[in-house]
Amino acid sequence: MKSGNKKGILLLIFISIILCVACLIEYALLSSSREQNRKLRSGQVQAENSRKATAAKKKQELAGDGVKAHGKLSVKGIDLTDKNGDKVQLRGMSSHGLLWYPEYTNYASIYETKKHGANMFRIAMYSDDGNGNGGYIQNPELSWKLMQAAIENTLAADMYAVVDWHVLREQNPLHNVDKAKEFFSKVSALYGDEAGVIYEICNEPNGDTTWEDIVEYASQVIPVIRENASDAVILVGTPDYSYSITKVKKDALPYSNLMYSYHFYAGQYDSAYKNMIEDCQKDGIPIFVSEWGINTEQGGQDALKQGTEFADYLNQNGISFAAWSLCNKDEVFSSLKPECNKYASWKEEDFTEVGKILFSVLKGR
Template identity: 35%
Template sequence: MCGTKLCNEHGNPVQLRGMSTHGTQWYARCLTGGSLDALADDWNADVLRVSTYVQEGGYESDPAHFTALADSLIEQASARGMYVIVDWHMLDPGDPMANLDNARRFFTDIARRHKDRDNILYEIANEPSGVSWPRIKSYAEQIIPVIRDIDADAPVLVGTRAWSSFGIPEGADESEVVNNPVDASNIMYTFHFYAASHRDDYLAVLARAADRIPVFVTEFGTQNYAGEGADDFAMSQRYLDLMADRRISWVNWNFSDDHRSGAVFRTGTCAADGPWTGTSSLKPAGVWIRDRIRTPDSFPTG
């Protein structure tokens, strides 16, 4: 970190752009050597978010399996020159404290395996909901030392209130984090948006927050908040323009062939093992986001 920016080893601000997996309990078949080659070399993505769900048939159902799966994806993405966000995808229940012991175990295991890498970012709570910022902060201040005791330097990404929105749906904004930050260094705060649902109020909070604290958009979509429905590419471009201007790194949801419009591949692509390169297998959102990862400076505000 340098100030509010994510910086490289030379101290220069960088903007990472890439994709998030869907839940690996459902869509591991979309994460093959071929698809990851395409993401790195055809899409030119420089970051993969590996989403390990905790509930919904995820980590808590088989910790060893899902740790090994995350480990394998970290290895494969790293071998292709990408950064990796290790996403602890707690969603329901929305209180991160409900999974505190599991989180300690998972991050201990992952950090021990990857402590010598310089391309890992740890996202410790995907979308807290129904809980206050002080409670999320307390969780972070218990989990961050678990990671730091093993991997002292890796950035840690902290989820914010109300589905990582700085509490906007609950009448809050970035000031609660600015005025009561997590007591740790080399951390960033996450912000999620879905352009068809989250309009100018979200955009304004993201702009203000990025001037005060380090922000990483670890999830966004061009559709509604469920990753469904029509794409709003014009609003999405306004967000991308802001993030380019402020050097805010971002990851799009999601790199799978789920039936929803927010999954980039057409249904059936993963079972057929591609094709992964080009645009023939992509939904409209996939075509749009691939273009913006490949050539981010070629698109004026839409």
């Protein structure tokens, strides 16, 4: 074989070897790339599945504790129970006066409380604000429009609406009993068949108001509600700003599906709440904490600790509650700072020290 031919053959062999090596390297690189892509896609799928699972869990949690889940409520013994007869705890925020801070009763604000764990919203309709411009008696048309909108927004969020006739400045609910009957006749006529509406007939009787006065008042108002809402849950206020609940024991009202309101403000009151509540419950008196809050002006930082302990007690015992209040009013009871002008999507820095506690306990046990 000629020398030239040999050289040609060797060159071809060398080129073939180079090409084979290049192909092997390319194959290895492609295999590595495919493996990396597979792992990347797998990670993306896992992350997406995790996000979907988290979203589904969150959606289930939000949907599983409201009116759709629990339906029409009733009172069995000392417990608030749902459509299945199981004990249920309602937890939520209370509005401030509806004519003063209506912006916090919009759907977005109410739903935001639900995202923090609430399944109820209390709507405070001051009956008479005492200065001629902030109550139902002074402004019935606007009051009714705002109340109806707030109820609709609460029900749309699949939450229970507590309709609060906010007796305060007039002290004795008997002073405006005819207006109360008018108001609750309108509400019950419209929402008598609605499982998500609860009626609170007198927020905080005070001054010289006796339990006998409250019994007389309730005996006139409850039948008006029952004409349209035959078995709705009704909350009845108690003397001394709904603090003296033990006075109910001597003469409980003879109606079904009633609960009695107890109000507590950490920093203002001592820690006798446990004895008072349990004393009533032993005698079959069902308690609903339709308003509680924290007063750091009187109790300082100790009020924050006492408030946390009180809320923990309610959650541990499944006692329903509404916290005062959802607004940015410049006062110690407000949950939002005065400079916060947002109506939803609140962040930690938007809450007052009191508000951080009020919102943290909404999830319950």
